[in-house]
Amino acid sequence: MRSILASTLALALSFMAGSANAADLPDLGGRTIVAVTENAYTPLNFVDPKTGEGMGWEYDAFNEIAKRLNAKVDWKLSSWDAMIQSVREGQFDVGMDGITINDERKEQVDFSIPYMISEQFMLVRADETRFTDAKSFGENPDLLVGAQPGTTNFYTAVYNVLDGNEQNPRIKLFETFGATVQALKAGDVDTVLMDQTSANGYIGASPGSFKTVGGPLGSESFGFIFKKGSDLVEPVNAAIKSMQDDGTIEALNKKWFFDYASAN
Template sequence: MAFRRSFLLGLSALVLAPFASFAADLPNLSGKTVVVVTENAYPPLQFIDPKTSKAIGWEYDAMNEIAKRLNFKVEYQNTSWDAMIQAVSEGQYNIGMTGITIKDERKQKVDFSDPYMRSEQFMLVRGDEKRFTDAKSFAALKEGLIGAQPGTTPFYTAVYSVLDGNEQNPRIKTFETFGATVQALKTGDVDMVLTDGTAGKGYVDASNGGLKLIGGPLGSEDFGFIFQKGSDLVAPVNAAIASLKADGTLEALNKKWFLDYKMGQ
């Protein structure tokens, strides 16, 4: 799971040529129900609000607006990251959203929407960390441990951009969710977590100085929604994404979730 630098600590708006016209020219899906699955473990893209216990986030707002413009009803469901791509590929859900990086190998199983966000990976550490300041100095710290979800971009970045290319490297401790990796970081069970700047900023803001982002970006990636291969929803959703970019809606969501919103307030 998913995800910007020029916007704020890794956020950058994807630029698209102006869309000729907006909702009036979009496909009309006639009120059909579309089942969208997510993990609710990747703030501020999607997560459970600790105040209200409701699922909220950038991706929820974007998907709700897409549904409005295309005239379909959204039914949200949840599953784990490990199960999501396979479940969508089998048609258990119509769309998957959880900051999913667009990768060629994943395209063998699912279709992707056009990118709606660009992400760069940063190192998230405890606020008092002084032993290392970037990927090179972390790699030299032989006792340093990384927390990561198997099969995710942060996991592979840790393996191939920070450590030695060995996916079984004992310096990587694996966890079922991204939130669990951050909790392990807070408790000292690991020393660093790789995250895109967006999610990292959300955790830093909520930590009251307990966490910080260090080092430069470790590569970039585009996020997209996923669909079963051959889904007839891809083209309409792409048209809606284009309209959201063209009329400034995505920029407004960026401001809402990455500048104005503070986790835990």
């Protein structure tokens, strides 16, 4: 409880600082921004089991961005496999789901500046002893990895852990990121790749169920996505920068990656 109170105080202080800086940011005049996420990527976005409402790091961050820009947020949901295309077509103003910034996606959508940089690790069951890193996992043909198709985690599994064959039968595909973790917990697959921050969230949310093994398999930068040419990119970038400067991003990291994990 003490850590949660400390985090709440830190957030309050940083939000106050953010309000003081709001006059220096673009004013969107009360505009409503239609934002989309998946609610399946703990602790960035997921469903509160008590209320059924969406919550997480990205919710808090973008709600604060909108507040600083004098805008409102209308939250919507989309599956991961449809999200980039729907934002590209203008169905939503902004999308977020721990989306890695890369050149291929930049051809389809505009990105904000990175709001988070994370390294990928192998999440495994807590009692796992058959392998200790990507090399020993790859050498055992009986071991399976769970992944969502088209994600950075999928491609890292293919090219950094296995043999570069995207049709490798050792990769089991799932519609949602959460389903891959449930499959891992049930013993249907043997590892799931994810960024360290999300791994910490799952480890904290289910004590005694998971751990990470091996070293980082590469780093990735997360950004919000927009339709090409969106007039929201520059204002959102300015708000992100202000939140980095005044400590709000750091406070959100503490709240969701440390205090939330400890409390759950």
